[in-house]
Amino acid sequence: MRFTILLLAITAALCFNVSGCRDPEVTTYRVAKETPPAASAAAKGPAAAGPATMANTPVPTADGESLTWTAPAHWQAKPATAMRKGSYAVPTDGGPPADLSITAFPGDVGGEPANINRWRGQIQLSPASDADLTTAITRFENSGLTFAVVDFENGQQRVLGAIIPFRGSTWFVKLTGPATELTKEKPAFLTFLKTVKPPSTP
Amino acid sequence: MNPAVRSVRDFFVSLGLTVVLLALSLILVFASTLAQVDLGIYAVQEEFYRSFIAIWHVGGIFIPLPGGYLVGGLLLINLLSAHIYRLKLEWRKAGIQLTHSGLIVLLLGELFTGLWQEDFQMTISEGDTKNYSESFRLYELAVIDTTDPKMDEVVAIPDSKLAGAALVQHPKMPFRVATKAYFPNTTLARRDAAALSPAAAAVPVATRGIGSSVAVTPLPLTYKMNEMNVPSAVVELIGDEGSLGSWLVSPHLGAPQTLSHAGRTWRLELRIARAYKPFSLQLLKVTHDVYVGTDLPKNFSSRIKLTTPDGHDDREVLIYMNNPLRYGGYTFFQYQMDSSRGQTGLQVVRNPSWLLPYIACIMMTFGLLLQFGLSLRAFIAKRRTTAKPAVV
Numbered sequence: 001m002r003f004t005i006l007l008l009a010i011t012a013a014l015c016f017n018v019s020g021c022r023d024p025e026v027t028t029y030r031v032a033k034e035t036p037p038a039a040s041a042a043a044k045g046p047a048a049a050g051p052a053t054m055a056n057t058p059v060p061t062a063d064g065e066s067l068t069w070t071a072p073a074h075w076q077a078k079p080a081t082a083m084r085k086g087s088y089a090v091p092t093d094g095g096p097p098a099d100l101s102i103t104a105f106p107g108d109v110g111g112e113p114a115n116i117n118r119w120r121g122q123i124q125l126s127p128a129s130d131a132d133l134t135t136a137i138t139r140f141e142n143s144g145l146t147f148a149v150v151d152f153e154n155g156q157q158r159v160l161g162a163i164i165p166f167r168g169s170t171w172f173v174k175l176t177g178p179a180t181e182l183t184k185e186k187p188a189f190l191t192f193l194k195t196v197k198p199p200s201t202p
Numbered sequence: 203m204n205p206a207v208r209s210v211r212d213f214f215v216s217l218g219l220t221v222v223l224l225a226l227s228l229i230l231v232f233a234s235t236l237a238q239v240d241l242g243i244y245a246v247q248e249e250f251y252r253s254f255i256a257i258w259h260v261g262g263i264f265i266p267l268p269g270g271y272l273v274g275g276l277l278l279i280n281l282l283s284a285h286i287y288r289l290k291l292e293w294r295k296a297g298i299q300l301t302h303s304g305l306i307v308l309l310l311g312e313l314f315t316g317l318w319q320e321d322f323q324m325t326i327s328e329g330d331t332k333n334y335s336e337s338f339r340l341y342e343l344a345v346i347d348t349t350d351p352k353m354d355e356v357v358a359i360p361d362s363k364l365a366g367a368a369l370v371q372h373p374k375m376p377f378r379v380a381t382k383a384y385f386p387n388t389t390l391a392r393r394d395a396a397a398l399s400p401a402a403a404a405v406p407v408a409t410r411g412i413g414s415s416v417a418v419t420p421l422p423l424t425y426k427m428n429e430m431n432v433p434s435a436v437v438e439l440i441g442d443e444g445s446l447g448s449w450l451v452s453p454h455l456g457a458p459q460t461l462s463h464a465g466r467t468w469r470l471e472l473r474i475a476r477a478y479k480p481f482s483l484q485l486l487k488v489t490h491d492v493y494v495g496t497d498l499p500k501n502f503s504s505r506i507k508l509t510t511p512d513g514h515d516d517r518e519v520l521i522y523m524n525n526p527l528r529y530g531g532y533t534f535f536q537y538q539m540d541s542s543r544g545q546t547g548l549q550v551v552r553n554p555s556w557l558l559p560y561i562a563c564i565m566m567t568f569g570l571l572l573q574f575g576l577s578l579r580a581f582i583a584k585r586r587t588t589a590k591p592a593v594v
Contacts, residue, residue, distance in 0.1 A: 024340070024360035028374050029478060030353050031333075079543050094392040094415065096454055124422060155399055156389050156419045178391045 066104075067145075067164070067171055070195040072188045075100065090175065090185055098177025098185065109170050112137070112163055116150050119174065123157040143197040151186070158182040160189050164196065171196075214283040223277050226268055233258045233267055242425035244339065252316045271313075278309045297573025304565030311558030320552040322477055323537060326485040326504075328544035333482035335550040337475040341433055343451060344476075345375055346469040348460070360475065361386075364435050376464045377441040382406050382448055385420040387431035390454045393417040406436050406448070411459040411470075413450025435472060439463075477550075481510045481530060486518065490541035502539040504546040521548065 071077065071088055076097070078087040086102035109115060116137070117127040128136065138149045148163045158179040164171040173196070175182060175189050182189075203211075213219060234250035237258060241249065250256040251270030258265040285302055289295055322335035343364055347355040357374050364370075365386065370379040383406050393407075393415050402419040418434045434452035438445055441463060449459055451472035458471040484507040491501040503522035508515055508529065519527050527534040531552055538547025 024362060024475075026360070026363065026370060026372055027358045028356060028372065029358075030355055031478060033348070033350075033352060033354055092392075095390055156391070156402075156421070178389065180391065 065167065065199050067102075067166060068197050068199055069102070069192065072192060074188075075192075085171075090177065092178060092181035092185075095178055095181065098175055098181060100173070100175045100189075102171065102173050104166075104169050104171045106169050108165070112148055115163060115170075115172065116161070119150070119159045119161050120152055122176070123152065123154045123159055125152055125154055142194050145196065145198065147193055147196075149190070149193065153179040153182075155179060160186060162193050166198065211283070211287070214279055215287045216280075217284075219276070219280050220284075223273055223280065226273050227277075230256065230267055230270065230273060233265075240425065242427050244427075245425050271316075274309055274312065278306060281306055281309075294576065297569050297571075297576055300569030300572060301566050302569075304562045304567075304569055307558055307565060308562035311555050311562060314555035314558065315553055318554050320477060320550075322550040324483065324534070324548045324550050325538070326483065326546055326548070328485050328488060331482050331484040334476045334478040335548075337477075339430065340475040341453065341472055342475040343379070343435070343437065344469075344471045344473055345379065346458075346471065347374070347466055348469050349466040358476070361433055361435075361472070364433075364437070369440075376466070377439040377446060380438045380440055382436040382438050384433065384435040385418065386433045387421045387423050388434040388452065388454070389419050389421055389432075390434065390452060391417050391419065408436050408448045408450040410447035410461065411449045412455060413448075413459075416450055416455070418450065418452070433472065437470075479530065479532070481508060481515065483508055483534075483548075485544075485546055488539060488541050488544055488546045490539050502536050504536060504539075504548070506534075 066085060069086065071086075075088040075090050078089055083103060084101050085104050086100075088100040089097040090100055091097050113128075113130055113133050116133055120127060133150075136150055136152075138151075140147050140149070145164050145166060150159070150161050152159050156179055158177065160175040160182055162173040164173070173193065175185065177185070230250060233256070234246045237250065238246045240259075249269075250258075250267075253269035254272045256267045256269040258267055281302055285299070285306075289299060289302070291299070322337055324332055324335040326332050341361040343359040343361070345357045345359065355374060357372050359370050359379060361384075364381045365384045366381075368381070385405070391402075399419060402417045405418045405420070408414050408416075413436065418436075423431055432453050434450065434454065436448050436450050438448040439461070440446065446461065446463060449461075449470055451459075451470055453472055453474065455472075458469045460467060460469050462468070486505040486507055489501065489503045489505075490499065492498055493500050501522060503520055506519045506521055506527065508517055508519055508527070510516075515529075521527050521534055521536050523536050526536070531554070533551045533553075533556075535549040535551065536546070537549035539545075540547075
């Protein structure tokens, strides 16, 4: 009898207390002053929430010759990382800066549709069919390179992207940020793409 | 014994319950594995294993399942009851008793880990010193009294309290904090930049600070491993003589906001939740070796200087893969590395019950060895008595 009561008491205690124990409480403490950070890690966006994880780093990026480019003066260069060949913060009016990344990987990395749909997924858009993508891609050639340019938005976020095959690798240029700000930035992005050249091109 | 009580006892003691619970565990593992595709590992752990009831979304259908705590808790009770009522304390059963006790310790270990484990990270740049780690996904509203020129007095309000829309009051704050709106994942833009979306227009506008010129757009929660939800909240501060105004707080905002009240200066910051340590770590050097001629990582290591304010400890430590720093109840694992930026990411884990799984495994190993040993001895003894000497 006593044992049954004990069992029921344990069950009840578990049910009522387990979730309670895990709720964080208000805490107070005194710390030596620190300089307030200019921007917190999260403010720089999910990609900058921390350095590239080790799980990511073994992915081989394309080696060999690198494309060259000239970034607009108002873009702020960020240090390249193990994954990024180039990285820029594109200032916006008051909001968090838009993020421009230049990456390169060997092969075709799954092809254009898979990569474009991956970008669509990053701003919560459903995958587009191949037929839709054919009309969505703007193509042009410059300095001996072919550019496949896309532009998607979900009302708040926008992605301007370009896929550039180059000597057995595929280069990706992606600008992500607030939709309205990128509307203003698009001409600068397209001008920037025109500066992307193979290394030997003068 | 009262028949009703006996039936309850029989229910908990029965082997049938064990089988049903093990079957339910299989279903739970199957469902949670599939759910991980959409929810990611952390949400699955919380919703399926660290809960009493799990809801599995299949298409548009919601299937309720018993959660990990319910199945594990009942298994624990079942095992304890069986121990007391069915298994007699005798030398012959010592192996089974020990094995079952190991299983009980294992189940309790997982419960305590779920309750007490802290899993944070610490990102340090070369030359920088840090004495706090940051959560992977929790945020806090830090209300900081910055009046003292040397020290800051911090009241940290967890985001779960803000989300609950509770009125937060604390003796260290001369005002109360009331949540007017809280969104667990958001993006910000300038308010005058364009016509507001309906979702953004529905968010109350802050009356003080930079928030009055910022539009908040709520976003769906993300469960991806490489993305973080970034919350925003509009909080109203209420002093003795009424409202002091409302502020928009968000990690998206570049700089923290300040206010003066009752002769003191305060700073408001919604930031990643911090856990301060009674010691500090300075990153001296990061090393990222690759195999020659490839980009494949060979070794990540961080040379750290560990110091305590009282000067008791002041030493250099090398942290690398599979060689964490264990100090003050915390374990610092080499977790991330960005050598181009001279930055290291350490995973900081505190788990007071970390020894329990090891103890459980040792108990179960010895229990099984003992049980098999005893059975073997009995078997050999039986063979000896039954084997008749050959008659020549």
